[in-house]
Amino acid sequence: MRHLPPAGSPVLRVTDVNHYFGTGDTRTQVLFHNTLEVMPGELVIMSGPSGSGKTTLLTLVGGLRTLQEGEIEIWDADRGEYRKLFGASEEGLVHVRRLIGFIFQRHNLFDSLTARQNVRMAQQLRPAGRDPDADVRRLLQYLLLGDRDLDGRPQKPRFDYKPAQLSGGQRQRVAVARALVNRPKLVLADEPTAALDANSGLAVVTLLQNLARPRSADELHRLVRPAELAGDNGRLADWQLPLLKELASETGTTSLIVTHDPRIMNLADRIVHMERGRIESNVVVAERIFVRDGLRQCPAFAAILSEEQQKIADEVLIGVHPDLPARPDQVAARPGRVEIYEPGQEIIRAGEPVDSRSKFYLIRRGRVEVWRRDDGGVSRRVAEIGPGQYFGEVALILDRPRNATVRAIDRVEVYTINRATFDRYKAISRPFVERILENFRAEGRLPS
């Protein structure tokens, strides 16, 4: 029985990790206060220039180096508990390594062993399944090393070929099979597709994606396409799809991939960018899209360049998928970005003057109700809005007191953009804002 972490809990938690190389006078710090959480089923891309510390962090996560400062916790799906790496014994580190599938840039296959035996070397680390050899063959078959090529034509199976008889790409696929044969819940990969052609690369990435979470049949069938349509993006064969389903019958695998391959970058759930030993940005792609799309609806941000929209979005992201509630510690880790309100709590109140502390709000989770006084002074509920919708912009545009009260209906999380940022972009979007104001006047919401 293999367990997933409790809902909302990460599969990997890196907390304030520092690392040093050398001793004495030559001791050099290479990682600085790295903190990161990765959720089950995420495809995480680690980017950054050479020497930025990606690989060092990866080796620490994999239990391949001794953790010097900070803590790394990895979810042990077998035991249903976190394994802490700080101060772990060699035995403990070995256990952690067995939880992980490693794909290295160099395949490092044993020349003396066949493709099948190389994969079985990893497989025999865990209790044998019903037919372990069949699983290895299935995996190699899916990775185009079996008796069928991409067009379904028969070919000589490479199962019992030794590495010297295989091409570089074929060896790399064997190494991928070795990493995935035990269906690890965490995969650490260093340029896994660098040596692969487009079709093999797509097969590997699609497998990683499907091990993460199930994809729809339509989504997969779109990848079965003629070569002329596939281009550099590669294609799958229709006979690969049932194999893929069998291989990825158990999902929830998280992949941490160091890569510069744009084909993978586009599929990332989370992009962690490192510079000079620090995690400079940790972006959940869905959250970035969520915030950017929300901002686009607001007149103050709608007319600015999409790069500018993204820059604003990145300033409020907290690295948590918008489908998941943010924990207080996650909010506290990036102050000033997200606020949490309990049911019934007022977020803004009508008549409040705007000042330098006033904000613009984008709803992340939960629903709010908007109350406004009519001409007779009676307060009426005029709207109920939810995730992806915004409020609080009118007072900031007009520089007038708040014209409505906004109250949380249930537990609400809102992204907040401070007035200084709002004003900066309001100035850029002035013509657009002017048009909006004219609309307001025409609707009678503003005096002409």
Place this chain on the structure above:
Amino acid sequence: MPPLDRVPLAWKNLTHDRLRFALFSAGIGFAVVLMGVQLGIMNAMLDSNTVLLRRLDADLVLVNPTRQSLLFRQAVNRRRAEQARQVAGVASVEPVYVEYQLGLLRHTGDRPATRSQTRRIRVVAVDPDSGVLRLPEVPAADWERLRVPGAALYDRKSRPHPDPLNHPGETVFGRLADGVPTELSGRAITLVGNGFALGFDFSTDGTLVVSDRTFARWVRGPYTPPGADPLAEIDLVAVRLTPGADPHRVRDQLRAMFAPEGDVDVLTLAQLVAREERFWWTNTPIGFAFGIGVVLGFVVGLVICYQILTGDVADHAAEYATLKAIGYTNGYLNRVVLQEALILAVAGYVPGLLVTAGTFALLTDLTGLPLHLNPARAGLVLLLTLVMCAVSSWMAVARVKAVDPADVF
């Protein structure tokens, strides 16, 4: 995964390149031959000095406790042999006389120019009817002929003449054959029969077997005071037990009987052989010289095996690092190296032993030394080879430990 289903990594790593594996095996085989031949020569030396004892047909042997080797003169009085005969369970008591100093054999050559000087020869005397000396090459008829005073059986494996080209088939005593007349200690004797095969050793060039009566008159008599019995002092008393008698009990009874005087020790034949071997081992350079040879062979093999194993670890450093990274323990990798060492041991042992056996045959043929490759000795060489390879794997383990799994990224 059942053990048989596991990938045999050590075997695959070693045999992947067959030529290399053959060279590796040859390297270990070389060490096996070194050790085997040195051990063989050492054992041959010890064997040659104890071959006479091992030909005795005896359950127990009475010897003088101060006689550490057959070479010495200390003997058991005939009276003691008679006393032993009275003990329950003793079937027979047969005296065996062995003389190293007084037996001088005249060269058998006809022409004086080709003769060497008269040469010392070991003379063994028994009652021809007793059957106490097992010489399978000697038929009963020859034992009959030995009854005639002055007849002697000769050792056809006596030390060969140093110049075999000009003296083919001759020993250092000249031509030894049925009917050849010569002199033993200055008195005429005749060689009879087709000879037996005991061989020479450090202390003697050959052996004559005579009857106890011939021995008394030809060898010991001239040196025995008038009136005294030249056969009164027996070198070895061979005791045979009645069927079903418990040798330990009889030995204990004999010991108890001789304990007050303390002039007789009662040994089994194996103990007697061991005592003789111990003497040669401790009082001559045999043990040291050939022991060093064995140690050198062991060390050479150790170095060869260590080089092979560390070379293998270095060649597969990235792969071993990968295995560590995916969750294999140092213990597993150590076992792989140990398995490789043991495979090398066996792969080197088999051809090495064949070459050793061939070398034994060649050396025996060239030198006359009795080099025998019995199962115990072959087993000892196997054990030494296994230990040698296991120790080298233990030394190579440090290299495995040094492989850093973080290097794979």
